[in-house]
Amino acid sequence: TQSPSPQHLLPLQEGRKLNEEVYTVHSAIGAGGQGTAYLCTRRAGKPGEEKVVLKEIIFPVHVDSSVRKQNLERFENEANLLKRLDHKNIVRLTDYFIEDHRGYLVLEYIEGQDLRSIASKEPFVQNQVIDFLNSACSALKYLHDQAIVHRDLSPDNFIKASAGYKLIDFEVSR
Helix, strand or coil: CCCCCHHHHCCCCCCCEECCCCEEEEEEEEECCCEEEEEEEEECCCCCEEEEEEEEEECCCCCCHHHHHHHHHHHHHHHHHHHCCCCCCECCEEEEEEECCEEEEEEECCCCCEHHHHHHHCCCCHHHHHHHHHHHHHHHHHHHHCCCCCCCCCHHHEEEECCEEEECCCCCCC
């Protein structure tokens, strides 16, 4: 409920630790209309670290409390929606938390590029198109069977993983 200090509104810097030093920020990997995604490591319970993506949503500060409440509800809805999804072609949520007027979704790190980047380099051949369509249709069928509509299908929201494509960004899903 308190206003954050100006330093807490700046982008996260490399080395910043979050959630009681469980997560360490390494770099920003993307930014969109509603937030920024960061490559981080999670301190594991056993020796070693795991790469994860923190999707950050900054909650508005200097607005009416009802607007802040709506933003918090939207964040919690996205987290709860992702938490119940389990499909090989959909990004996996592993955790979420709120810190310094920001919400964080902790997502699996997917080694790969988005569909737009891949397609901009050279035209797809038939087997690449089939691979993409199989992944996309499988993910969409699973979502629709759960009565969920993604509402933001774009080449930026599919990432090529080792086993097909994964659908990301469920911010505007219903």
